[in-house]
Amino acid sequence: MGPGARLAALLAVLALGTGDPERAAARGDTFSALTSVARALAPERRLLGLLRRYLRGEEARLRDLTRFYDKVLSLHEDSTTPVANPLLAFTLIKRLQSDWRNVVHSLEASENIRALKDGYEKVEQDLPAFEDLEGAARALMRLQDVYMLNVKGLARGVFQRVTGSAITDLYSPKRLFSLTGDDCFQVGKVAYDMGDYYHAIPWLEEAVSLFRGSYGEWKTEDEASLEDALDHLAFAYFRAGNVSCALSLSREFLLYSPDNKRMARNVLKYERLLAESPNHVVAEAVIQRPNIPHLQTRDTYEGLCQTLGSQPTLYQIPSLYCSYETNSNAYLLLQPIRKEVIHLEPYIALYHDFVSDSEAQKIRELAEPWLQRSVVASGEKQLQVEYRISKSAWLKDTVDPKLVTLNHRIAALTGLDVRPPYAEYLQVVNYGIGGHYEPHFDHATSMTNPLGMKSGNRVATFMIYLSSVEAGGATAFIYANLSVPVVRNAALFWWNLHRSGEGDSDTLHAGCPVLVGDKWVANKWIHEYGQEFRRPCSSSPED
Numbered sequence: 001m002g003p004g005a006r007l008a009a010l011l012a013v014l015a016l017g018t019g020d021p022e023r024a025a026a027r028g029d030t031f032s033a034l035t036s037v038a039r040a041l042a043p044e045r046r047l048l049g050l051l052r053r054y055l056r057g058e059e060a061r062l063r064d065l066t067r068f069y070d071k072v073l074s075l076h077e078d079s080t081t082p083v084a085n086p087l088l089a090f091t092l093i094k095r096l097q098s099d100w101r102n103v104v105h106s107l108e109a110s111e112n113i114r115a116l117k118d119g120y121e122k123v124e125q126d127l128p129a130f131e132d133l134e135g136a137a138r139a140l141m142r143l144q145d146v147y148m149l150n151v152k153g154l155a156r157g158v159f160q161r162v163t164g165s166a167i168t169d170l171y172s173p174k175r176l177f178s179l180t181g182d183d184c185f186q187v188g189k190v191a192y193d194m195g196d197y198y199h200a201i202p203w204l205e206e207a208v209s210l211f212r213g214s215y216g217e218w219k220t221e222d223e224a225s226l227e228d229a230l231d232h233l234a235f236a237y238f239r240a241g242n243v244s245c246a247l248s249l250s251r252e253f254l255l256y257s258p259d260n261k262r263m264a265r266n267v268l269k270y271e272r273l274l275a276e277s278p279n280h281v282v283a284e285a286v287i288q289r290p291n292i293p294h295l296q297t298r299d300t301y302e303g304l305c306q307t308l309g310s311q312p313t314l315y316q317i318p319s320l321y322c323s324y325e326t327n328s329n330a331y332l333l334l335q336p337i338r339k340e341v342i343h344l345e346p347y348i349a350l351y352h353d354f355v356s357d358s359e360a361q362k363i364r365e366l367a368e369p370w371l372q373r374s375v376v377a378s379g380e381k382q383l384q385v386e387y388r389i390s391k392s393a394w395l396k397d398t399v400d401p402k403l404v405t406l407n408h409r410i411a412a413l414t415g416l417d418v419r420p421p422y423a424e425y426l427q428v429v430n431y432g433i434g435g436h437y438e439p440h441f442d443h444a445t446s447m448t449n450p451l452g453m454k455s456g457n458r459v460a461t462f463m464i465y466l467s468s469v470e471a472g473g474a475t476a477f478i479y480a481n482l483s484v485p486v487v488r489n490a491a492l493f494w495w496n497l498h499r500s501g502e503g504d505s506d507t508l509h510a511g512c513p514v515l516v517g518d519k520w521v522a523n524k525w526i527h528e529y530g531q532e533f534r535r536p537c538s539s540s541p542e543d
Contacts, residue, residue, distance in 0.1 A: 028128070028129040028131035028132060029131075029132070029135075029372075029373045029391070030128045030132040030135075031128075031132045031135035031136045031139060031389075031432050031433050032135065032373050032374075032389050032390060032391055032432040032435070033371055033390060033391035033430040033431065033432045033435070034430060034431065034432055034433065034435070034514075034518045034519075035368055035371065035391075035430050035518070036371075036391070036432070037432070037433060038518075040128070043123050043126050043127065046119075046123055047119070047120065047123060050115075050116055050119035050120065050123075051116065053115070053116075054112055054113070054115065054116040057108075057111075057112040057115075058109070058112055061106075061108050061109060061112065065103065068099075068103060072095065075088075133186065133190070134190050135389070135432070135433070136433050137186060137187040137190035137191070138190065138386070138434075139389070139432065139433040139434030139435075139513075140154065140187055140433075140434065141187070141191060141196075141199045142434045142436065142513050143434045143472075143513055143515060144199070145289065145302070146302045146305050146306070146436075146512065146513050147159070147161060147170055147305065147306060147472070147513070147515060148161045148162065148163060148306065149161060149162075149170070150162040150167075151184075151202040151203060151205075151206050152206060154179070155178060155179045155183075155184055155206045155210070156176065156178050157173060157176035157177045157178045157179070158172075158173075158176065159171040159172075159173075159471065159515060159516070161306070170308070170471055170515060171470055171471040171515055171516050173516070179206075179210075180210060180219075180222070181206075181207045181208075181209075181210030181211040181213075181214065181222075181224070181226075181229065182207070182219070182221070182222040182223060182224050184203050184204070184206040184207035184210060185203075185204065185207035185211075185223075185224040185228065185229050185232075186223070186224070187199075187203045188200045188201075188202075188203030188204035188206075188207055188229075188232065188233075188236075189204075189224075189232060191203065192204070192232050192236055195239075196290055197236045197237075197239055197240045197287055198287045198288065198289045198290060200232070200233075200236045201233065201236050201237065201240065201287070204229055204232050204233040204236060205233060207224070207229040207233075208226065208229045208230055208233055208249075211224075211225065211226035211229050212226060226256060227253055227256050227257050230249050230250075230252055230253040230256075231253060231263070233249055234246045234247075234249035234250045234253065234266070235266075237249065238266075238270070240287050243270050243273050243274055244274065246266075246270050247267065247270035247271060247274065250263055250266050250267045250270060251267060254267065295387075295438060295439065297439050297478045297508070300478050300481070301438065301439050301476055301478055301510050301512075304474070304476035304477075304478070304481070304482070304483040304510075304512070305472070305474060305476055305483065305510075305512035305513065307474070307483055308471060308472065308474060308483075308485065319341075319344060320341050320342060320343075320344070321341055322338070322339065322340045322341070323338075323339050324336035324337070324338060324339070325337045325338075325339035325351070325413065327412060327413055327414075327415055329412040329413075329415075331408065331409070331412040332409075332412050332413065337351045337352075337353075337354060337413055338351065338352040338353060339351055339352075340352065342482065342484065343477070343480050343482060345480075345506065346477070346480060346494055346495060346504050346506045346507050347494060347495055348477065348480070348482075348484070348492065348493070348494045349492075349493045349494075350484060350487065350490055350491070350492055350493075351413065351490060351491045351492075351493065352487065352489075352490045353489050353490065354409070354413075354464060354489060354490055354491035355406070355464055355466070355489050355491070356489065357489065359402055359406065360464075360466040360467065360488075360489055360520075362400065362402050363395070363402070363403075363406075363426075363428060363466055363522055364428070364430075364466055364467070364520050366395055366399055366400055366403075366428075367393040367395060367428035367430075368393075368430075369393075370393035370394075370395075371391035371392065371393045371428075371430060372391055372392065372393065373390075373391055374388050374389075374390040374391060374392045374429065374437075375388075376388055376440070377444075387436075387437070387438040388436070388437045388438070388440075389431065389432045389433075389434065389435045389436055389437075390429050390430060390431045390432055390435045390437065390511075391429070391430050391432070392427055392428060392429045392430075393427070393428050394424075394425045394426070394427055394428075395425060395426045395427075395428060396425050397420075397425070397426075403426060406426070407419070407426075407524075410462055410524055413493075414460065414462065414493065414526070415534050415535075416459075416460065416526050416530075416531050416534050416535065417526075417530040417531060417534060418524060418526055419530075421454070421455045421527070421529075421530075422455060422526065422527055422529055422530030422531065423524060423525060423526040423527060423530075424524070424525045424526075424527070426522050426523070426524055427522065427523040427524075427525070428466070428520065428521075428522045429520065429521050429522070429523065430518070430519070430520050431473065431511070431514050431518075431519040431520075434513045434514060434515075435473075435511075435513065435514050435519065436510070436511050436512060436513040436514070437510060437511035438510050439476075439478050439508050439509065439510040440508070440509070440510065441496070441503065441505075441507060441508060441509075442458050442461045442496050442507070442509075442525060443457050443458040443459075443496040443497060443503050443504075443507075444457050444458070444503075445503060455527040455528070455529045455530070456527045456528025456529040457496070457497060457501070457503070457527065457528050458496050458497075458525045458526065458527055459495065459496060459497045459526055459527060459528045459531060459535065460493065460494065460495050460496060460497075460525075460526045461492075461493070461494055461496060461523065461524075461525060461526075462491060462492075462493050462523070462524040462525075462526065463475070463491065463492045463493075463521055463522070463523050463524075464489075464490075464491045464492075464521060464522040464523075464524075465486050465487055465488060465489065465490050465491070465492070465520075465521055466489075466520035466521060466522055467486070467488060467517070467518055467519060467520040468486055468487075468488035468517065469486045469514055469515075469516065469517025469518065469519050470515070470516040470517040471515035471516045471517065472512055472513055472514045472515030472516065472517070473485075473486045473511065473512055473513070473514040473515070473517060473519045474486065474512045475492060475509060475510070475511060475512070476509060476510045476511075476512055477506070477507070477508070477509045478508045478509065478510065479505065479506045479508055480506055480507075483512065486517075486519060494507060495507075497528070498538075499535065499536070499537055499538035499540070500537065500538060500539060500540065501528065501537065
């Protein structure tokens with residue numbers, strides 16, 4: 001899937017769902033993994049075939065109508081046409097009594113559209129639910145927030161961060177994919193329906209701007225119009241406290257739809273409010289960005305994500321180094337792993353080229369049929385949440401010999417026992433549109449957390465990047481104040497627990513939203529039990 005296709009998948013929030021009967025994903029979860037979005041191209045190709053056949057039928061029908069029109073017009077243009085000619089008189093009467101009725105009541109047009117509708121109904125069960133549209137729209141808002149993207153730029157297909165007068169290009173697509181007024185309206189309406197006017201207003205403003213520029217043009221696929229956008233934007237401004245803007249937009253609405261009594265009442269209401277409180281004319285309400293769920297480390301997290309995975313000061317620290325790692329293990333003597341120590345407390349190491357392209361592809365292929373919406377632990381329950389957007393699958397070692405080899409390599413490199421039950425099965429994750437995982441710990445922070453505590457807590461994380469991305473998707477360590485970019489085929493390792501068994505709070509980390517690209521990772525979580533002689537305990541809280 002090339003960059004252009006991935007960009008289209010990111011922005012085309014009306015993309016179609018998959019019809020694969022073996023898919024593990026539920027309808028309504030298309031947006032939560034990019035592989036599901038990619039599969040959505042298949043039913044759309046089927047619909048394109050149906051539309052092509054419909055167009056060909058309509059073109060043939062219109063050619064025949066044009067032929068009939070030209071034939072009759074030629075008779076009227078010939079001033080010498082003698083109606084006294086009994087043959088012409090007969091054909092005139094026949095046309096008016098029969099031919100025109102057949103033309104007007106022809107079933108060909110209805111048969112063509114019926115065939116198109118029947119074909120659509122057969123595909124319809126495989127199409128995304130409205131929840132997919134909502135999820136894709138929220139993804140665009142998430143990218144807008146985390147990377148401080150300009151909505152006008154997004155609508156033009158460019159990814160620019162605007163801070164004051166400074167404009168920074170975060171990603172330059174090879175092909176621009178712009179949004180229509182209806183696209184922007186749908187994003188704004190999702191925010192509007194949630195009462196989120198912080199996001200609704202800029203998207204609805206862009207929708208109004210685009211609809212104004214194309215007013216009078218009719219597009220079959222559009223659901224909304226300029227009047228719809230003005231209506232929603234006016235009320236959004238009113239709810240946000242800007243009565244003056246609400247009044248101006250409502251008056252503009254009445255220019256296009258003067259008979260709308262509801263809007264006329266709104267204008268009177270806004271005029272009365274402004275008359276009673278003149279300060280509303282100049283006051284501009286500051287709309288606060290919603291912080292749901294509440295995240296105390298949001299500013300740090302987003303600041304690290306905005307670096308797109310850069311650590312500008314690390315190279316000034318002599319204790320950080322690169323080496324060829326064998327861990328004194330014979331398994332790695334002939335093929336040592338390139339190791340980059342990128343942080344000491346907590347200890348974080350990046351192992352370059354840990355897997356090959358073919359291994360990464362095989363792991364993705366094994367996991368794809370089993371991908372399901374990722375969940376998080378909440379007490380004894382597993383919940384789908386907005387702060388983790390991805391799909392995941394668990395692969396047993398017995399699924400394929402490559403997984404056995406992979407486990408041997410992890411064990412040799414870390415010196416830890418990665419066999420069940422001392423480690424979990426390999427979890428493979430594919431992130432969705434704007435897919436992310438907000439700051440969290442991998443280890444259980446309470447004994448009620450269902451992380452397989454029978455084998456102890458998660459002592460270490462071994463995360464393998466199975467793909468590359470064009471932009472975004474870095475792993476941000478909040479308290480360590482660094483972010484690690486997605487490095488294709490590399491593996492990231494860190495200790496979650498101190499040697500005392502206490503959790504290391506400095507391992508709070510997050511998966512930044514994927515700006516552009518298809519991010520796959522594989523996680524191997526290693527537990528305490530079985531590691532007693534491999535990583536001996538210590539009573540010192542410093543270890």
